[in-house]
Amino acid sequence: MSKKWYFYSCIALIVGVITTGFKPYKFENLNWFYVNESDEVLHYTVPTAEELEYTNVIFPQTGKTYAGFKQALAFKESQGKYHLVNSFGYMGKYQFGMGTLRTIGVRDSLHFMNSPQLQEKAFNALASINKWILRDEIEKYDGKVIKGVTITESGLLAAAHLGGAGSVKKFLKSNGNRSIKDGFGTSIKSYIKKFGGYDTSHIVANKNAKVK
Template identity: 55%
Template sequence: MIKRIIGLSILLTIGGALLLSFTTKEKVDFSSYSTAGLDLYYIAPNFSEIEDDSAFFSPELGKTYVGFKEAVAFKESRGDYGVVNQFGYMGKYQFGKGTLALIGVKNVSKNQFLRNPELQEKAFYANLSRNKWVLRRDIKWFAGKRMNGVEVTESGILAAAHLAGPGAVKRYLRTGGVEGFADAFGTTIRYYMKRFGGYDTSFVVANRRAKAVL
């Protein structure tokens, strides 16, 4: 038994030596596998940003202002004037109390706001109007350019401002998309710019002092 083990060891040693003795004369060229010069920057959407069949788009409304606001409303609340989410954002366009105060909606109870579609529509327009004024230079500078793989448009900028506020959108644009933002659900500025890009929002007049007045 011992002789067999010794013999096997000798055979393995000789076999290993023979394998090592056969070296390739040609070197392998790995240049074709190089990643130099390739664009390796990818953005993977989180689950809240994956498009599905329920994404709102009306062929009748198309890319009009009405089509824009209804698309935003569908993403925010499925178009429900009476909904309040777990973070306290209210109505069809999911407004917070701070934003409502900026556009003059004060001394109005939650129930009064939720039961007043006309006020909610005026609040949405007033907020767009104010944001368009705040971002007027950024719209001029960046519209038509591509950032993080998405074409920047006026409607995309305004939608993103509705999500994140005009200050966050300004920082995003002026840092080339480096300084981003995500809401409590993980939705990003880039996603809103992509999803709501290309609508005609020329109907919205930039106004620093825009208020929602009935």
């Protein structure tokens, strides 16, 4: 009798151990991270190769700072892609033409495309040049409203990046009556509006700015 009791007790114990071993764990969903509450082990997932190719990227918010200005403009120009070349031959994160690059000291397009650091420096240099060219317009028109759009320094610099400082001057002198657009139909006015109100005050106006 005792042997049978011992045998059935062992069976019950084994069954109990096996069944408890298959109890589901409860996970807390924290976006990319999953925390196992029972053993405090951190489980995580990362984007797949396919997910990394998504073009609808949501950039972290940086407000109305200069970093935010560059971020927003880059997303509009290329969705923030350093290696993008559009159908007109404009290159990189900020879509530079080769002629513009030469004016700021960049002559090797391949090196430019393969260097994010160089592309960032190029943007800063061009912003300095445009600010110098538009220095009088910035002082004269800042805060004024033209065709329903409030004129700001950052808006003018963004528009100059799109269509050149000369086009921005023509737009302002015509009181917004001259509709100036790029090859894709994007207007100077839309850039002045979209990129208005960012802090670009620390950009030093320099007509001879170069990439170093």
